[in-house]
Amino acid sequence: MLDKTRSTAADAVVNNPQYMPGFGNDFETESLPGALPQGQNSPQKCNYGLYAEQLSGSPFTAPRGTNERSWLYRIRPSVRHTGRFSNASYPFWKSAPCLDDHSLPLSQLRWNPIPAPAEELSFLAGIRTMTAAGDVMTQTGMAAHAYVFNGDMVDDYFFDADGELLVVPQLGAIRVFTEMGIIDVEPLEICLIPRGMMFKVTRLGEGAEWRGYICENYGAKFTLPDRGPIGANCLANPRDFKTPAAAYEDKEIPCRLHVKWCGKFYATEIGHSPLDVVAWHGNYAPFKYDLRTFAPVGAILFDHPDPSIFTVLTAPSGEEGTANVDFVIFPPRWLVAEHTFRPPWYHRNIMSEFMGLIHGQYDAKAEGFVPGGMSLHNMMLPHGPDAMGFEKASSVDLQPVKLDQTMAFMFETRYPQQLTRYAAELETLQDNYLECWDGLERKFDGTPGIK
Numbered sequence: 001m002l003d004k005t006r007s008t009a010a011d012a013v014v015n016n017p018q019y020m021p022g023f024g025n026d027f028e029t030e031s032l033p034g035a036l037p038q039g040q041n042s043p044q045k046c047n048y049g050l051y052a053e054q055l056s057g058s059p060f061t062a063p064r065g066t067n068e069r070s071w072l073y074r075i076r077p078s079v080r081h082t083g084r085f086s087n088a089s090y091p092f093w094k095s096a097p098c099l100d101d102h103s104l105p106l107s108q109l110r111w112n113p114i115p116a117p118a119e120e121l122s123f124l125a126g127i128r129t130m131t132a133a134g135d136v137m138t139q140t141g142m143a144a145h146a147y148v149f150n151g152d153m154v155d156d157y158f159f160d161a162d163g164e165l166l167v168v169p170q171l172g173a174i175r176v177f178t179e180m181g182i183i184d185v186e187p188l189e190i191c192l193i194p195r196g197m198m199f200k201v202t203r204l205g206e207g208a209e210w211r212g213y214i215c216e217n218y219g220a221k222f223t224l225p226d227r228g229p230i231g232a233n234c235l236a237n238p239r240d241f242k243t244p245a246a247a248y249e250d251k252e253i254p255c256r257l258h259v260k261w262c263g264k265f266y267a268t269e270i271g272h273s274p275l276d277v278v279a280w281h282g283n284y285a286p287f288k289y290d291l292r293t294f295a296p297v298g299a300i301l302f303d304h305p306d307p308s309i310f311t312v313l314t315a316p317s318g319e320e321g322t323a324n325v326d327f328v329i330f331p332p333r334w335l336v337a338e339h340t341f342r343p344p345w346y347h348r349n350i351m352s353e354f355m356g357l358i359h360g361q362y363d364a365k366a367e368g369f370v371p372g373g374m375s376l377h378n379m380m381l382p383h384g385p386d387a388m389g390f391e392k393a394s395s396v397d398l399q400p401v402k403l404d405q406t407m408a409f410m411f412e413t414r415y416p417q418q419l420t421r422y423a424a425e426l427e428t429l430q431d432n433y434l435e436c437w438d439g440l441e442r443k444f445d446g447t448p449g450i451k
Helices: 011-015 387-395 421-425 433-437
Strands: 019-021 027-030 051-056 069-074 086-088 109-111 127-135 140-149 156-160 164-171 173-178 181-185 189-193 199-204 210-217 241-244 255-261 264-270 277-282 287-290 311-319 322-330 333-335 352-359 374-377 401-403 407-413
Touching: 127 352, 127 374, 127 421, 140 322, 140 407, 164 173, 164 352, 173 189, 181 189, 181 241, 181 287, 210 322, 210 407, 387 433
Parallel strands: 156 255
Antiparallel strands: 019 241, 027 277, 051 069, 069 277, 086 264, 109 374, 127 140, 140 210, 156 199, 164 189, 164 210, 173 181, 173 199, 189 287, 241 287, 255 264, 311 322, 322 407, 333 401, 352 374, 352 407
């Protein structure tokens, strides 16, 4: 069939995506003049022959502070973007509860990056679940995925009914074309795709592989953490979050829509692109955020603060102060604390921590944790600096020093993270990870004074 993609004023937005600043704002945007109705949501007839449709991200009766919905003005209503569904299979994408059978016992774990694919894979086909926590059926918990791909989603589209997707590129920039606009995301940036929103992912730039991480959040949506005594500023500031301006794809050729629903996958054939929203307004929308704009707050006299001070986004669980999942980063920052062991201290935690390294070196691990790698420290399993890191931090001259050229992150959840069989049998699993603490020998001799 003929590809009837039109050349319109909207092409400028497609070629050069535009963004609107702010977190949780009520936005309005149109890619054709007059496409957005004024003064009402659902006129008898919309301009340009468009259809009005509401996309809800919360129950209709949710309190105003958590009520989310957007009105979309599109070429076809979404009921025309699905046909008869057939079963589909993405065997490496798992959902909680994860009941994979594997023989790997409980342990602290670390992996090198996932190997590059031997065949062409799209973003969707390249997703690999490492851990899953909670229960997708009751909309609690999360899953931690890694992705590696080398091909584009051209006429394939996807939406996840099970949760929102927080995408963290590590290698290679990507273009995420959503129903509500285009987001270009590079390493050191993140993007969030809301639950139920249709999108496709293509590659930007040159390279052999594109790699990164995904947090699939089954629970309450990510929001900004309360700052408490920190006050009104620092951490992730709302103005640095960018929501895309409206952009649409008017394409009349055979396409496929893939769906994840209650842990299972389905596909349907349609004769056009579903990314046909010409205008929209509301507060249920995708966004991106540049991690380099995070303003860290830390100790300026003594002791290392809790890692929660580096929380970018948090998804509440319903129990105050206990997150369904936190997204935490460890960015460049100055270390100035006096008489202090400056790296993160040794600890055991009721929360479970999945970590990734975007670039550089993580200050608590002198070696072995490489960009693109991952680690898992499940609830109540002890962890902390390796032996080399301990010795260095215990003897270094405590002058002000900038921890630079680094960016690590953590998906932290109140639920235990169950390991998938894929992760347990992955060839890049480091069999010797536990040895990083072997050099932590007894120093106690029973005499007073600091040794």
